[in-house]
Amino acid sequence: MKIVERPSPNQDARGGVGVDMLVLHYTGMVSGEAALARLCDPAAKVSAHYTIDEDGTVYAMVPEAQRAWHAGLSFWAGARDVNARSIGIELVNPGHEFGYRPFPMAQIGALAALCHQILNRHSIPAWRVLGHSDVAPARKDDPGELFPWKKLAGKGIGLWPAPGGDPGDAAVPALLARHGYDPDVPLEKTITAFQRHFRPSRVDGIADRETRTRLSGLIAACG
Numbered sequence: 001m002k003i004v005e006r007p008s009p010n011q012d013a014r015g016g017v018g019v020d021m022l023v024l025h026y027t028g029m030v031s032g033e034a035a036l037a038r039l040c041d042p043a044a045k046v047s048a049h050y051t052i053d054e055d056g057t058v059y060a061m062v063p064e065a066q067r068a069w070h071a072g073l074s075f076w077a078g079a080r081d082v083n084a085r086s087i088g089i090e091l092v093n094p095g096h097e098f099g100y101r102p103f104p105m106a107q108i109g110a111l112a113a114l115c116h117q118i119l120n121r122h123s124i125p126a127w128r129v130l131g132h133s134d135v136a137p138a139r140k141d142d143p144g145e146l147f148p149w150k151k152l153a154g155k156g157i158g159l160w161p162a163p164g165g166d167p168g169d170a171a172v173p174a175l176l177a178r179h180g181y182d183p184d185v186p187l188e189k190t191i192t193a194f195q196r197h198f199r200p201s202r203v204d205g206i207a208d209r210e211t212r213t214r215l216s217g218l219i220a221a222c223g
Contacts, residue, residue, distance in 0.1 A: 001113045006059040008040045010047035011066040014084050019064065019122040021086035022115065023071055025132045026142040027051070028095030035092060045069060048088040050114060056106035058114055064121065074135040076128070077180035082135050087118050091143060102146050115157045127179070127222045129158035130197075137193035138185045145200035160198070164216030172207045175215050179222065 025048065027035035032053045038044045039051060039061060048070045051059040062068040070088030079085060091107060094100060118124070131147065132140040153160035167175060172191070177183040181190045188205035195203045198214045207215075 001058055001110050002056065003058045003060055006036060006040065006051070006061050008047040008061040008068070009042050010039070010045055010069050011062045012069075014065070014067045017081070017084040019085060019087060020124055021076065021082060021128045021130065022118060022122075022124050023082065023086045023088050023130050023132060023135060024111075024143050024147070025070060025088065025090045026093035026095050026144060026147075027090050028093070028097060028142060030094060030098050032092035035090065039090065046072075048090040050088075051090040051092065052107055052110050052114070053092045054104045054107050056104075056110035058110055064118070071132065071135055073139065074132075075182035075184075076130065076135045087122070087124075089114065091147075093143070096141050096144065100144060100146060103143075103148065108148055108151070112152060112155050112157060115152070116155075119157065126153075126157075126159045127218075130180075131193075133193040133196050134181070137181065137189045141196065145196045145203050147196075147200075149197055149200075159218065159221055161214065161217035161221035163210070163213040164218075164220045166209055166212050167216045168212070169207060172212060172215065175219055179215075179218060 029035040039047050047062050047068045049062045049064055049068045067083050068088050071082040074082040076082055132142045150160045152158050173187055176190050191207050192205040199211050
């Protein structure tokens with residue numbers, strides 16, 4: 001894994017909050033260099049701890065002890081300052097706006113190696129390895145349905161649960177909130193975010209049987 005220092009000025013103190021989340025993004029810009037430039041632009045007021053190019057090059061941008069500005073308005077399991085308690089990683093990808101495409105093997109290999117290092121340094125439970133769309137489902141789609149969550153879970157990064165029983169439509173909002181999703185976000189948006197992560201074969205915001213059983217299995221896996 002090749003690491004290149006590319007410091008961003010867009011950072012501040014965590015305020016004494018410990019790191020217990022890892023949030024993955026895509027850059028959603030036309031090129032990797034454009035994304036890096038924006039993440040280092042003081043006027044943009046955005047950053048990440050790391051950015052990984054499609055060739056696997058890792059850019060170290062903000063020290064892990066500092067808060068990077070990657071999640072924006074977000075929520076997970078009662079916490080609204082996700083930036084204060086998370087490590088943020090950006091993956092170079094044009095995203096849904098500029099030609100969303102699969103993530104190259106070299107990029108995912110570098111991500112897995114970096115995630116293992118981060119997880120060894122911080123107490124981050126598997127259920128708190130998340131996508132930007134999980135913590136901001138009303139605003140964000142990344143890293144999207146092409147992101148290989150199942151493959152990463154097989155490497156010990158995050159969760160990919162076996163299907164459970166069918167909890168029924170009525171239980172879906174409560175189970176999503178129990179897992180950590182914001183209960184104040186419109187349900188269709190939250191279901192869509194859940195599907196992007198755990199049922200990427202069809203992302204439509206409808207809690208069909210497969211979506212419900214995946215959600216049930218996720219809750220069971222989390223204990």
